[in-house]
Amino acid sequence: MPVDIPGYKIIKKIGQGGMATVYLAKQTGLDREVALKVMSPKLALDPSFSDRFIREGRIIAKLSHPRITQVYDVGVHNDTYYLAMKFYPGGELKDQIKKGIALPRILKIIAQVADALNYAHENGYVHRDVKPENILFNKSGDAILSDFGIARNANSQTNMTQTGLVIGTPVYMSPEQAKGEDLDGRSDIYSLGIMFFEMLSGNVPYNADSGVAIAVKHLTEPVPTLDENLIVFQPIINRFLSKSADKRYQTGHEIIADLKAAKEQIIANRSSSGTVITPIISSSSLTKKSDAGIYNATKSRKTKRTILFAITGITTVAAIATITSYLFLANPDKQAPPEPITEVQKTDEIKTEKPKKNKALDKLIALSNKAFDEERYISPSND
Numbered sequence: 103m104p105v106d107i108p109g110y111k112i113i114k115k116i117g118q119g120g121m122a123t124v125y126l127a128k129q130t131g132l133d134r135e136v137a138l139k140v141m142s143p144k145l146a147l148d149p150s151f152s153d154r155f156i157r158e159g160r161i162i163a164k165l166s167h168p169r170i171t172q173v174y175d176v177g178v179h180n181d182t183y184y185l186a187m188k189f190y191p192g193g194e195l196k197d198q199i200k201k202g203i204a205l206p207r208i209l210k211i212i213a214q215v216a217d218a219l220n221y222a223h224e225n226g227y228v229h230r231d232v233k234p235e236n237i238l239f240n241k242s243g244d245a246i247l248s249d250f251g252i253a254r255n256a257n258s259q260t261n262m263t264q265t266g267l268v269i270g271t272p273v274y275m276s277p278e279q280a281k282g283e284d285l286d287g288r289s290d291i292y293s294l295g296i297m298f299f300e301m302l303s304g305n306v307p308y309n310a311d312s313g314v315a316i317a318v319k320h321l322t323e324p325v326p327t328l329d330e331n332l333i334v335f336q337p338i339i340n341r342f343l344s345k346s347a348d349k350r351y352q353t354g355h356e357i358i359a360d361l362k363a364a365k366e367q368i369i370a371n372r373s374s375s376g377t378v379i380t381p382i383i384s385s386s387s388l389t390k391k392s393d394a395g396i397y398n399a400t401k402s403r404k405t406k407r408t409i410l411f412a413i414t415g416i417t418t419v420a421a422i423a424t425i426t427s428y429l430f431l432a433n434p435d436k437q438a439p440p441e442p443i444t445e446v447q448k449t450d451e452i453k454t455e456k457p458k459k460n461k462a463l464d465k466l467i468a469l470s471n472k473a474f475d476e477e478r479y480i481s482p483s484n485d
Contacts, residue, residue: 106182124138140183171249222287229293325340
């Protein structure tokens with residue numbers, strides 16, 4: 103059925119989800135392009151979904167921040183619910199991950215999203231669905247946090263999610279989110295950590311063939327280790343993905359500070375031992391490394407969808423195994439999960455003292471420079 107909303111001229115469809123379709127449209131009164139999000143007609147018949155849709159627009163309108171999407175209008179016409187937002191032409195993070203991202207840009211994106219989350223949390227809102235599909239980019243390439251469709255006010259007494267229901271995307275859920283517990287901003291921080299690990303390593307840390315199995319892994323499996331050339335970020339990943347919210351980063355500003363410290367440590371390593379060229383990090387399934395340290399990848403990525411599933415008990419791992427019905431079906435990635443490790447050293451602080459020269463670093467430099475000569479790496483200066 104054609105979309106006909108007064109004041110808007112549809113140009114083309116640019117996105118499709120389980121709850122809504124997004125169009126590039128022109129707002130005729132102001133002669134500007136907008137992203138017009140239109141709710142699925144079937145869902146519009148359910149007051150809980152239509153109320154949530156309108157609430158998304160009102161939440162975004164209250165959050166005025168350069169790293170959070172802007173909303174222009176929200177309303178309903180002939181039972182068609184719509185949300186007009188600023189159009190960001192840079193696409194989604196999930197597409198950039200597929201193409202590969204240079205390390206300096208990865209750090210920039212994570213810091214920008216952390217800044218956006220810090221602002222949302224300070225204003226009492228928990229996003230609950232932080233993932234690459236919900237990170238957009240403007241013309242300048244800056245990251246924009248979008249899709250507050252399942253966000254909620256952490257201080258609100260009104261809860262639109264029924265007790266015992268888990269809402270979100272399994273691969274990016276925090277342990278407490280997987281158990282259906284009340285959430286605060288630290289749940290979003292865990293999700294951002296999952297995204298950071300994926301951007302660095304090429305794989306999400308916890309994956310399986312079903313949402314239930316993924317939830318169990320979030321609750322029980324240790325944090326996987328990064329490759330040797332990325333080990334400087336392991337303490338950050340460990341803190342991001344702590345099973346205990348109290349041991350995680352508490353604010354986005356803490357994340358930004360540690361990313362800055364890690365970047366300074368890398369610079370110190372280079373200045374003391376030579377120049378290291380930054381590799382492109384690919385999101386494909388990493389199968390092996392060649393002699394020059396380049397990842398040979400095979401693509402095996404499928405679209406992740408936000409799912410909603412019922413939990414009959416929420417306090418133990420056994421409860422997760424009793425999840426019996428999905429309100430929305432999901433088809434998560436079927437790539438093999440990372441091998442479990444028996445021990446992970448957890449460090450909450452990044453040390454920035456002058457690094458000692460070591461053979462491993464010298465080898466990395468040699469391999470990196472060889473790869474640069476063969477044009478298989480890109481330099482941070484070109485990012």
